[in-house]
Amino acid sequence: MAAQNQTMTGAGYVVAAEIAACVVGVAAVAMQGNLPGNFGDDDLKIQQIAQGTLVVSDKAFEAVASVYSAVGLADHAFLAGLFSFGLFFLVQLAIIRPRELARAHGFVLALVVGSVVIGGVFLGQYTKEIVTLSVVLVIGLSRRRSINVEMAILAAMLTISIGVRRYWLLVLVVYLAFRYLHRRRVALRWHLVLPMAVWSVLAVVFLVRLGGPLDMYRARANSREHRLGTNTIIDPLFGGDGPFVGFLNTVGAAVELVLPWSLLTVGAVYAVVGALIALLWMQFFSCYRRFVRMGTPDVVQERIYSLVPALLTIQALFEPDYGSYVRHLTPLLPLMALAMLRVALIGEERDDR
Secondary structure: OHHHHHHHHHHHHHHHHHHHHHHHHHHHHHOHHHOOHHHHHHHHHHHHHHHOOOOOOOHHHHHHHHHHHHOOOOOOHHHHHHHHHHHHHHHHHHHOOHHHHOOOOHHHHHHHHHHHHHHHHHHOOOOOHHHHHHHHHHHHHOOOOOHHHHHHHHHHHHHHHHHOOOOHHHHHHHHHHHHHHHHHOOOHHHHHHHHHHHHHHHHHHHHHHHOOOOOHHHHHHHHHHHHHOOOOEOOOOOOOOOHHHHHHHHHHHHHHHHOOHHHHHOOHHHHHHHHHHHHHHHHHHHHHHHHHHHOOOOHHHHHHHHHHHHHHHHHHHHOOEHHHHHHHHHHHHHHHHHHHHHHHHHHHHHHHO
């Protein structure tokens, strides 16, 4: 009973911290107009489509705009931001249970609380990322092995792919490949080999079917972003054309997404952001390695440690800048925190035996 009371007390402190962070997140929503000019390009576009003042041929924007129209927020930017941020906050509260929350301390506590603030900054507007929250919710809530749950996860990912971001079909395929590795309990090195194998196969597909290198989409986006004055561009490490250079630049982009050294030269604020991103991934991969080596069956962690690296693998192909990268990663932050908490929880349970 004493242990249970201590657990609930610890969870209470974290919830209080989350509520405080929620207040800061709401303030971030209110200050969206003070963010850099191109930060809200998608935000404005979605609102204009929802209002009917802009007609586009992009089905993804139309689908998201229809959601905001359906809930009556086409003409209320601040309320739309609160709606998006509120969904993110509620999803996080729903998927991290009190017993897990009570284990939050140190960096994981900072992630749990800090992700709320990040959600206010990056999701506190009209945004496509509200759709990504569907797969986060399904994975976070479902704690058992079930074919129905697995089908629901795949259905959520297919919905994202069809309705919002087509590259999520690739994320789904890579997710299934990581799930296979976890189910087979293979050595950690095979988890490192998988992304390289995916990029190798896709390099051939891009060359044969699309007639370009593996990083062709990021290169195209970067040319447009440079004209807009974006200062967080993910530049290629190697110059030149060709499939091998594109492959090397994709590997380099993946490393730079995890260790964003280029942000160190942009300014003090960006340097801090870059350091936090690197710390996040170092902590995540440390828990990933611990989970693989423990070999303890836990379907929640299997799903999270399949989805997050799958998304990172595909992000390395497309992400043009760090702003877009962090925005797309933000909905998954609660899952990353949950995985870290469950690794610690399982480790404690093993130590108590």
